[in-house]
Amino acid sequence: MKIYIGSLNPTKIESVKRIFAEDEIIGVEAQSKVAAQPFSDEETLEGAINRARECAALKKSDIGIGLEGGVMEIEDEWYLCNWGVLVDQKENVYKASGARIPLPEEIKKGLQTGRELGELIDVYTEKTDVRKREGTIGVFTNGLVKREEMFGHVVKLLRGQWLYDQ
Numbered sequence: 712m713k714i715y716i717g718s719l720n721p722t723k724i725e726s727v728k729r730i731f732a733e734d735e736i737i738g739v740e741a742q743s744k745v746a747a748q749p750f751s752d753e754e755t756l757e758g759a760i761n762r763a764r765e766c767a768a769l770k771k772s773d774i775g776i777g778l779e780g781g782v783m784e785i786e787d788e789w790y791l792c793n794w795g796v797l798v799d800q801k802e803n804v805y806k807a808s809g810a811r812i813p814l815p816e817e818i819k820k821g822l823q824t825g826r827e828l829g830e831l832i833d834v835y836t837e838k839t840d841v842r843k844r845e846g847t848i849g850v851f852t853n854g855l856v857k858r859e860e861m862f863g864h865v866v867k868l869l870r871g872q873w874l875y876d877q
């Protein structure tokens with residue numbers, strides 16, 4: 712199969728390659744049509760849906776996948792959240808969410824001033840492009856769960872649900 716994933720972020724592309732190891736995986740730029748930094752489960756999921764639909768609509772695409780990261784609030788604490796969507800040629804839509812962990816107060820404050828998590832985590836860790844490497848989830852799990860692994864789990868949940876219907 713030819714699978715398009717709506718991102719050029721290597722952690723997202725690699726996570727799809729891991730789970731669809733026998734297929735051709737192509738990363739393309741896709742519009743999430745939501746804010747660069749989504750602030751709820753709903754908005755994050757919507758971003759993933761939009762990316763997946765755009766990929767599924769590409770010529771020769773068998774499957775389109777959208778993976779989107781965001782933050783969401785539960786009782787004053789802000790959590791990392793992640794959503795994935797798979798759309799096939801029958802226009803079936805499969806959804807799954809990823810692991811979530813709370814973010815430190817300092818990061819929450821930065822997000823409240825309108826800055827993107829990807830930028831804040833680089834300042835926090837004094838590193839560059841954390842979002843393309845271990846991710847925020849990797850930083851705050853001491854490297855035990857990296858962004859690629861977390862998205863890999865989301866893609867596995869998508870593939871499994873899709874397989875169930877075949």
Ligand SMILES: O=P(O)(O)OP(=O)(O)OP(=O)(O)OC[C@H]1O[C@@H](n2cnc3c(O)ncnc32)[C@H](O)[C@@H]1O
Pocket residue numbers: 717718719720723747748749778779780781791827828829830832841842843845846847848849858
């Ligand atoms: O190129 P794209 O596919 O857009 O990849 P991205 O890294 O920007 O990722 P998202 O748009 O899905 O994530 C929305 C925002 O949240 C940030 N983000 C989400 N999860 C993250 C993580 O685990 N580590 C670092 N940044 C993260 C990300 O950098 C963006 O600012």
Ligand SMILES: [Mg+2]
Pocket residue numbers: 747
């Ligand atoms: Mg982004």
